[in-house]
Amino acid sequence: MRRFSRFNAVSLTLGFAFLYLPMLILVIYSFNSNKLVTVWAGFSTKWYGELFQNEAFLDAAWVTLRVAVISSTLATILGTMAAYALVRAGRFSGRTLFSGMIYAPLVMPEVITGLSLLLLFIGIGLDRGVFTIILAHTTFSMAFVSVVVSSRLVSFDRSLEEAALDLGATPFDAFRLVTLPIIAPAVISGWLLAFTLSLDDLVIASFTSGPSATTLPIKIFSAVRLGVSPEINALSTIMIGLVTVGVITASLVSKNTALRHERDAKAAERT
Amino acid sequence: MVNSTSFAPWNDPHAKPLIQFKNVTKRFGAFVAIEDLTQDIFAQEFFALLGPSGCGKTTMMRMLAGFETPTQGQILIDGQDMANVPPNKRAVNMMFQSYALFPHLSVWENIAFGLKRDGKSKSEIETRVAEMLRLTRLEKFKSRKPHQISGGQRQRVALARSLAKGPKLLLLDEPLGALDKKLREETQFELMDIQEKTGTTFVIVTHDQEEAMTVASRVAVMDEGRIVQVDTPDKIYEEPNSVYVADFIGDVNLLRGQATARKDGSGDGGISIAWAMEQPDLIASNADQALTNKSVTLALRPEKVAISKERPPEDGPSGINALEGTVIDIGYLGNLSTYHVQLADGTMIKAQATNTRRVARRDISWEDTVWVSFTTTAGVVLEG
Numbered sequence: 216m217r218r219f220s221r222f223n224a225v226s227l228t229l230g231f232a233f234l235y236l237p238m239l240i241l242v243i244y245s246f247n248s249n250k251l252v253t254v255w256a257g258f259s260t261k262w263y264g265e266l267f268q269n270e271a272f273l274d275a276a277w278v279t280l281r282v283a284v285i286s287s288t289l290a291t292i293l294g295t296m297a298a299y300a301l302v303r304a305g306r307f308s309g310r311t312l313f314s315g316m317i318y319a320p321l322v323m324p325e326v327i328t329g330l331s332l333l334l335l336f337i338g339i340g341l342d343r344g345v346f347t348i349i350l351a352h353t354t355f356s357m358a359f360v361s362v363v364v365s366s367r368l369v370s371f372d373r374s375l376e377e378a379a380l381d382l383g384a385t386p387f388d389a390f391r392l393v394t395l396p397i398i399a400p401a402v403i404s405g406w407l408l409a410f411t412l413s414l415d416d417l418v419i420a421s422f423t424s425g426p427s428a429t430t431l432p433i434k435i436f437s438a439v440r441l442g443v444s445p446e447i448n449a450l451s452t453i454m455i456g457l458v459t460v461g462v463i464t465a466s467l468v469s470k471n472t473a474l475r476h477e478r479d480a481k482a483a484e485r486t
Numbered sequence: 487m488v489n490s491t492s493f494a495p496w497n498d499p500h501a502k503p504l505i506q507f508k509n510v511t512k513r514f515g516a517f518v519a520i521e522d523l524t525q526d527i528f529a530q531e532f533f534a535l536l537g538p539s540g541c542g543k544t545t546m547m548r549m550l551a552g553f554e555t556p557t558q559g560q561i562l563i564d565g566q567d568m569a570n571v572p573p574n575k576r577a578v579n580m581m582f583q584s585y586a587l588f589p590h591l592s593v594w595e596n597i598a599f600g601l602k603r604d605g606k607s608k609s610e611i612e613t614r615v616a617e618m619l620r621l622t623r624l625e626k627f628k629s630r631k632p633h634q635i636s637g638g639q640r641q642r643v644a645l646a647r648s649l650a651k652g653p654k655l656l657l658l659d660e661p662l663g664a665l666d667k668k669l670r671e672e673t674q675f676e677l678m679d680i681q682e683k684t685g686t687t688f689v690i691v692t693h694d695q696e697e698a699m700t701v702a703s704r705v706a707v708m709d710e711g712r713i714v715q716v717d718t719p720d721k722i723y724e725e726p727n728s729v730y731v732a733d734f735i736g737d738v739n740l741l742r743g744q745a746t747a748r749k750d751g752s753g754d755g756g757i758s759i760a761w762a763m764e765q766p767d768l769i770a771s772n773a774d775q776a777l778t779n780k781s782v783t784l785a786l787r788p789e790k791v792a793i794s795k796e797r798p799p800e801d802g803p804s805g806i807n808a809l810e811g812t813v814i815d816i817g818y819l820g821n822l823s824t825y826h827v828q829l830a831d832g833t834m835i836k837a838q839a840t841n842t843r844r845v846a847r848r849d850i851s852w853e854d855t856v857w858v859s860f861t862t863t864a865g866v867v868l869e870g
């Protein structure tokens with residue numbers, strides 16, 4: 216491999232600084248003992264302690280987590296089914312229209328999605344709360360799941376399903392025992408994507424949440440409008456930590472699987 | 487060679503076929519993959535499909551397994567119309583050309599898959615899978631995943647998996663292509679053995695003619711979606727019904743010419759073929775005189791052509807059809823040698839002779855002037 220030129224080193228440093236400096240500052244200030252966020256007054260973890268005393272934040276965190284888990288699970292089920300149907304149905308008239316309609320929410324401005332859902336919920340007289348946020352998040356993240364899953368299904372070897380059917384499996388068994396385990400990585404990354412989308416969604420949640428349920432992003436956003444508090448910094452640092460751990464784990468897992476496959480394939484060539 | 491008196495249900499007008507293709511046509515869009523195919527296959531047959539790539543062999547198999555539906559016509563298995571029977575409800579198992587092994591399951595689990603779907607007991611499954619592993623010599627690899635074994639081993643897993651359920655009808659799409667010669671021959675005999683023991687009907691696709699000849703009760707030669715000839719292996723080889731079949735199966739000399747009824751007073755009948763300006767007419771006493779005045783092709787297997795340094799005596803059996811030429815090339819095949827002899831008009835004739843002597847002592851070599859000769863019944867005269 217060629218060594219880094221000075222130019223490459225500089226642009227890399229600048230790029231990373233641009234990406235991560237703001238977060239680094241946030242993390243540092245979360246350990247600031249001063250109540251004034253921007254004035255450093257020594258190291259302290261007291262804001263973390265206070266954060267865990269703050270009922271409102273804890274409630275919001277709990278709502279967010281519940282919404283994220285349930286909506287991403289629902290979105291994964293529905294999105295996988297939609298992807299499967301579209302990829303497997305072959306060519307029927309209106310297919311392009313259907314797949315286009317599945318992907319439309321990806322490019323639709325969130326404000327519009329949020330507004331239309333709000334109108335719908337009011338129209339059918341549904342009280343806004345955790346349930347409506349779950350519905351809303353399921354709706355928009357399902358599109359993302361179906362994109363991820365259908366890109367995997369396109370390259371899926373159809374004859375594997377046929378072999379399962381040939382051996383006497385029902386179509387459902389063939390899906391459950393053969394297709395699903397093989398496309399599982401795509402389904403899992405679809406779920407993770409839906410989960411993170413739900414975790415940090417602000418716009419759609421603010422349209423569809425009611426006084427009884429507030430999510431963390433809404434809470435943080437409204438708190439920040441009254442001024443940045445050190446507690447928020449602490450909260451954000453925890454979230455950064457969680458996301459970092461998640462991303463690293465996911466990439467390590469997939470890298471290990473790839474490596475093991477490569478090694479096995481080489482070993483098989485030799486026998 | 488198949489003994490036609492012992493097993494030939496296709497000659498018995500009362501025999502009930504296991505598989506019936508009735509005027510089956512399969513189109514993919516405008517492309518015709520199978521064209522108006524009518525064919526019976528009988529229980530306990532070992533039916534081989536032979537034909538060039540893309541002629542529709544796999545498509546026929548897939549229609550039997552239920553993955554493709556005929557565009558027109560009917561397929562019956564055991565007298566039952568298969569039109570609305572899904573693949574998982576057919577007593578048919580297929581070995582896929584691409585193997586289609588389940589990548590996330592071990593060799594053992596792959597083989598057990600079909601048995602588990604039948605709700606067999608644990609011990610039954612264990613026994614059956616062990617039997618299959620032994621048969622295909624995969625015991626050592628049973629806990630490996632498909633990507634951890636070699637190509638030939640994968641092929642054997644696919645074979646074991648399709649055999650495991652002991653189906654009434656087994657479809658094998660090029661089952662032995664990736665095996666070395668020795669293992670292939672052994673597996674061929676295993677297959678014939680299984681067939682004899684279980685009475686399973688086999689439909690097998692192969693690119694290996696020798697394989698088709700060894701294992702098949704009947705061979706179907708296909709061309710562009712149609713079956714050109716169906717016959718026992720010996721008949722296909724000895725009595726091809728068209729130039730296409732003669733050319734496709736084995737090595738052959740094709741001599742094209744104009745037929746005239748033979749009237750030399752010998753009483754032998756047959757025809758003589760005027761085929762080249764400076765060459766004597768060829769005599770085929772076994773040919774139908776109805777071919778008179780038609781253009782015909784004499785198909786002649788190399789092993790029926792003798793080669794000698796002297797002209798064979800005019801009154802001997804090979805003396806009538808004798809042609810002079812020069813040896814251009816000698817293909818040494820161990821027990822046999824194939825001599826490529828060029829005649830004065832440029833025609834190449836292949837003649838085969840067994841090597842009874844050591845190489846150094848053989849008397850015919852390159853550039854020698856020789857005579858190739860054959861009896862009046864050695865060839866098959868085909869129209870066209």
Ligand SMILES: Nc1ncnc2c1ncn2[C@@H]1O[C@H](COP(=O)(O)OP(=O)(O)OP(=O)(O)O)[C@@H](O)[C@H]1O
Pocket residue numbers: 514517519537538539540541542543544545546583
């Ligand atoms: N799903 C399909 N769509 C369009 N054309 C197809 C399809 N399946 C097969 N064909 C065409 O039908 C013809 C017959 O294909 P088939 O797979 O039966 O050939 P084959 O005899 O098995 O060839 P090979 O010996 O190469 O396996 C081919 O020309 C192929 O391109």
Ligand SMILES: [Mg+2]
Pocket residue numbers: 543544545583659
């Ligand atoms: Mg094929």
